Each structure stands twice: as structure tokens, then as C-alpha cells.
Amino acid sequence: MKMIKYIIKIITVFTIFTMASCSEDTIDLEGLGAVRGSVVAIGTNEPLENVKISTNPSTSTVFTDANGEYLIENIPSGDYSLSAQKEGLLAQFEGITVIADRELEIVFEMDIETAGNRPPDAAILDTPADNSIDQPLEVDLVWTGTDPDDDDTLTYTIILRNDENSEVAIFENITDTTYTLTNLSYKVKYFWQVTSSDGINDPVNSSIFAFETMSPPNNRIVYTRSVNGNSVIFSANEQGGTEIQLTSETKNSFRPRRHVGTGKIAFLQSVGSQTHLFIMNEDGSQMRQVTSQVSVAGFNLGEIDFSWSDNGSKLLFPNQDKLYSINADGSGLALIYQTANGNLISEVDQNDNNNIIVLKTNNLDGYEVEIFTINTSGTLLEMVLSGATGAAGSVNLSIDGTKLLYSQDVSGFESSDYRQLDSHLFIYDFDDSSIIDISIEKPPGTNDLDARFSPNEASVIFVNTSNDGISQKNIQMMSVVEIANRADLITDASMVDWE
Missing domain, CATH: 2.60.40.10 (Immunoglobulins)
Known part of the structure; x- marks a missing residue:
């Protein structure tokens, strides 16, 4: 019995000793050693300051100095894992053996934390x-x-x-x-x-x-609309649909004139304190300035008009009392006419088929209007309108040059703000000097303005608006025969052209 109790005691002591030896790492306490070294950036060997240096099992923790150097002293001899850690850098670990009364030297090279990150795949x-x-x-x-x-x-x-x-x-x-x-x-x-x-x-x-x-739609009508205080050019088809904005609302662009043969649209645009001729494609692309030395100028820029030559190679435009010609590429500027009485040229239209040019001139206030034709040499051919009071304009020659479409305020009213009270559209026949009023069926209290022949000349397109001078303007169309049948085509628009 005593022998059994003795054996049990031996087993118990052995078990406790074994469990104690397995519960944690042991450190050889035979002596103390040290670890010193430095930490540098990989590739450049630049010293890294404030890097945390520590051991596992834990002894003490230090940080590198400005030279990237560190020293850990009084480390019990034994095996350790030495680590170097700093935010933004990849942690480094080194297995070491500390020997009593000796100093171990370890150098760490550290890389950025994302050093192992791989680039994205190509999209x-x-x-x-x-x-x-x-x-x-x-x-x-x-x-x-x-x-x-x-x-x-x-x-x-x-x-x-x-x-x-x-x-x-x-x-x-x-x-x-x-x-x-x-x-x-x-x-x-x-x-x-x-x-x-x-x-x-x-x-x-x-x-x-x-x-x-896609290809642009076949928009044959161009016009302007006020957007954010600027005049902006648009295009639409003959039904007023497929509207496209052609110019920026940050620029003041107006009076578009389309040329079918060249596929270009000429227009006026404000450039600083001046107004110049520009050309663009029918979709608004490849915009470029044509005039530079001489600007487009007159008594009222809203009443100024210019003209393409029939083949699209030149443009005619007014500057005060002078009429100029310029090539579409901006070259060849030439003076071709000047008024004898000093009146201003406000509108021009040209027909190369019979070599005639129609002009509208007026005084500084826009009145004392004369509408007449000249040849390309500047010789007066025929006086269409003269001596009438009130405003007139919107001159447009027919394709064969035998007829002229124009507008006239039949009220004869004149004012400092150029208000019109009863503007009608007329067709003048050069063969017999007859005049037809095609606005006799227009709503009272309105003006018909900015008229153009349709491409087949069976109808006219024009702007109708209240004579109060502030109401919305609408583009309308009517037959030159059935003049009572007028229809709205595009609302809130003006300065129309149809080619």
C-alpha cells in the first residue's frame, strides 16, 4: 500500500512538471545579449526614422533614430523573432539567436505597404x-x-x-x-x-x-431663338421637326443663311464690340470666321442682312454706306458699291442668273427706306420702293430674279425704338412693276417680317408677331396663292431661312 502511494506521488510530480514546461515558451536565463542595427528603404538605402523594433517573445521595444539606427540591450539569450514595423511600410521579420555577452547586428530593408499590389487588368x-x-x-x-x-x-x-x-x-x-x-x-x-x-x-x-x-437629318430650315440672353441658331425640317441646335448659347449668333450647293450656313456672330461673318457646316461643325478687316455694321444689327453668291464662292455684306464682297475662305475682300447720299445699306440679296443685286438702304434711324436693284458694276437698274414713310425690308429675290419679296409697314409709323405697327409682305414683279400684297389676311395687330421664298416658290416662310414689340415671334408659312391659309411652323423663333 505504501508502495502504491509513493508511485502515485511520483506520477503527479512528473505530470505537473510536464504541463508547466508545455504552457509557454521558455527563455534561457544563462545570460544577456544585445541586438543593434539599422532600417533603410529598399532600393535607396535611405535611413528610416521612427520604425518600431520589437522581439517575440517580448523583451523590450525601441524606435529607430534619425539615422535609422536602433539598439535593444539586456535581452536574455535564446531564439527570437525580431520585427520592424511602421505605418505605410511592409512589416519585416527576422529570426535571431541572442547569445549571452554578445551583440548581434541586423539590418532591415523596408518597402512601401503596397509593394506587393498588382496593377488592374486592362478594361x-x-x-x-x-x-x-x-x-x-x-x-x-x-x-x-x-x-x-x-x-x-x-x-x-x-x-x-x-x-x-x-x-x-x-x-x-x-x-x-x-x-x-x-x-x-x-x-x-x-x-x-x-x-x-x-x-x-x-x-x-x-x-x-x-x-x-448617324448622318444629320435633312433640315432645310434655319432660324434663331433666344437662349440665356443670346441668339442661338437652330435647324429643322419642313414640318418643324428634328430640331438641332447648331451654335453655342454662350455666343450671340444670328441671321443664318443656308447655301445648298456648298452644304454651308453663313451667319453673323458678335466678336467683342464688332459683328463678323462666320461659316459652318449644316450640323454646326467646322465653324470659322470669314471677315476680319471689315466688320458687318449698320443702323441696327437685328435688321442687317447679307447674301451668298449663287455658286457659294462669295458673300456680300454691308458696312454702313458700303457694300463689300468677300470670298468664302476670307480672302478677296473688295468694295463693290457705296451709296451716293450717305444712307446706310442694311440688306442685300444677289441673283447671279441675271447679274442683279437688290439693296435696302435707310437713314441712321432706319427710315427713308429705298429698295432698288443694281448690276454687278454698281449701276442703278430699278427703284422698287422710295419716298414711303415707316419701316421696310426683308428683301429676297426669286430664283430667276424676276420677282422680289419684301416687307413694309403700311401704317407709315416711325419711332425712336423702330416699332412697326402693320407690316405686310409684298411680291414685286420686275416684268410689269406690279405689286401683290400677300398679308391682307393676316391677324390684326400683328406684323409679318423676315420673309423668304420657299425653295419651289409656291409659298413663303416668314415671322409673325404682335406689333407690341415684346411678344413671342413665330415662324409661319403660307401659299402665295391661297394667302388666307397660314400655319404656324416653329414657335418662339425668328430670322428664318429656307433653301
Whole structure:
């Protein structure tokens, strides 16, 4: 029995000793050693200050000085894991053996925390498909973006070029994988590329895709509308639909005149304190200034008009009492006529078929109007209107030059603000000097203004508005035969042209 109790005691003591030895790491207490060293940036060997240096099992913790150096003393001898840690840098670990009464030297090279981060994959462009055609002027770009590091957040940049000019549009800080392009131009080929960035590595470019926008609609009518205080040019079809804004609302652009043969639209635009002739394509692209040395000027810029030559190679325009010709490319400026009485030239229309030019002149107040024709040498051919009181204008020759459309305020009213009370439209026949009033059925209290023959000359297009001078202007159309049948075509618009 005593022998059994003795054996049990031996087993118990052995078990307790074994459990104690397995419960935690032990440190050899035979002596003390030290570890010193330095911490530098990988690649540059620049000393790193304030790096935390510690051991596991724990002894003491120190931080590197301005020279990147550290020293840990009085470390019990044994095996340790020595670590170097600093925010923004990858932690480094080194296995060491501390020997009593000796100093161990360890140098750490540390890299930025994202050193192991991988760049994003190149974005895969989805839609529009490469070389797509007939795209609308508002296009949704869609792509797929991925990154091998799941924790990374990607942002995208779209680079957009075109085959019309050297402009490069850049859209940055996009977080979605879709982006809508707006206000694209008709019949232009665009090239787009997506750049992916994880904010760590260099951005990665996708391949380049191309797409082409649709052809512009056949808009034969051009006109202006006030937008944010500026006159803006628009176009529409013969039903007043498919309206397109052609000029910017940040510019004052007015009096559009379309030339079918060249596919160009000439117009006036404010340039500082002056007004100059400009030309653009029928979709509003490739805008350029024509006049520079001599501006377009007269008594009232809202009443000023100019004319294309029939072949579209030249433009005629007034400057005070002078009439100039200029090539459509801006060259060849020439004075071709000057009034003898000093009156101002406000309107001009030209017909190359019979070499006649019709002019409207007036005094500084817009009155004492004369409407007459000259030849290309400046010789007076025929006086159409003279000696009448009140305002007149809107001169437009027929295609064969035998008829002239114009407006006249039959009330004869004159005022400092150039208000008109009862403006009618007339057609003058050069063959027999007859005049037809086609506005006798217009609503009372309104004015018919800015008239133009339709392309087939079976009707006229014009602006009708209240004679109060402040009401909305509307573009109307009526037959030259059935003059009682007039119809609104485009509301809130003026300065119409139909070619």
C-alpha cells in the first residue's frame, strides 16, 4: 500500500512538471545579449526614422533614430523573432539567436505597404462594338473592369478623340463601368479608350474602339431663338421637326443663311464690340470666321442682312454706306458699291442668273427706306420702293430674279425704338412693276417680317408677331396663292431661312 502511494506521488510530480514546461515558451536565463542595427528603404538605402523594433517573445521595444539606427540591450539569450514595423511600410521579420555577452547586428530593408499590389487588368470595352456606325448623338459607353487584388477600388478615365480635328476630350474619376457621352456631332468617327487605375500602380490602358455617329437629318430650315440672353441658331425640317441646335448659347449668333450647293450656313456672330461673318457646316461643325478687316455694321444689327453668291464662292455684306464682297475662305475682300447720299445699306440679296443685286438702304434711324436693284458694276437698274414713310425690308429675290419679296409697314409709323405697327409682305414683279400684297389676311395687330421664298416658290416662310414689340415671334408659312391659309411652323423663333 505504501508502495502504491509513493508511485502515485511520483506520477503527479512528473505530470505537473510536464504541463508547466508545455504552457509557454521558455527563455534561457544563462545570460544577456544585445541586438543593434539599422532600417533603410529598399532600393535607396535611405535611413528610416521612427520604425518600431520589437522581439517575440517580448523583451523590450525601441524606435529607430534619425539615422535609422536602433539598439535593444539586456535581452536574455535564446531564439527570437525580431520585427520592424511602421505605418505605410511592409512589416519585416527576422529570426535571431541572442547569445549571452554578445551583440548581434541586423539590418532591415523596408518597402512601401503596397509593394506587393498588382496593377488592374486592362478594361474590356463592351459597347458600342468596335467600328459601329449610325450611332445616336448620345452614346452609352460600357466596359468591364477587374483587378487581381479584391480590396482595390478602381477609377476610370475615358479618352475621346475624333477624325474631324485634334481635340481630345478627357473624362476623369469615373467609378462606374458605364458613361454617357452627349452632344456628339453628326457623321463623325470617334475613338475611345478607357484607363483603369487602382490608385497604387501605374494606370492601365484598354484597347481603342471606334464608332461613327448617324448622318444629320435633312433640315432645310434655319432660324434663331433666344437662349440665356443670346441668339442661338437652330435647324429643322419642313414640318418643324428634328430640331438641332447648331451654335453655342454662350455666343450671340444670328441671321443664318443656308447655301445648298456648298452644304454651308453663313451667319453673323458678335466678336467683342464688332459683328463678323462666320461659316459652318449644316450640323454646326467646322465653324470659322470669314471677315476680319471689315466688320458687318449698320443702323441696327437685328435688321442687317447679307447674301451668298449663287455658286457659294462669295458673300456680300454691308458696312454702313458700303457694300463689300468677300470670298468664302476670307480672302478677296473688295468694295463693290457705296451709296451716293450717305444712307446706310442694311440688306442685300444677289441673283447671279441675271447679274442683279437688290439693296435696302435707310437713314441712321432706319427710315427713308429705298429698295432698288443694281448690276454687278454698281449701276442703278430699278427703284422698287422710295419716298414711303415707316419701316421696310426683308428683301429676297426669286430664283430667276424676276420677282422680289419684301416687307413694309403700311401704317407709315416711325419711332425712336423702330416699332412697326402693320407690316405686310409684298411680291414685286420686275416684268410689269406690279405689286401683290400677300398679308391682307393676316391677324390684326400683328406684323409679318423676315420673309423668304420657299425653295419651289409656291409659298413663303416668314415671322409673325404682335406689333407690341415684346411678344413671342413665330415662324409661319403660307401659299402665295391661297394667302388666307397660314400655319404656324416653329414657335418662339425668328430670322428664318429656307433653301
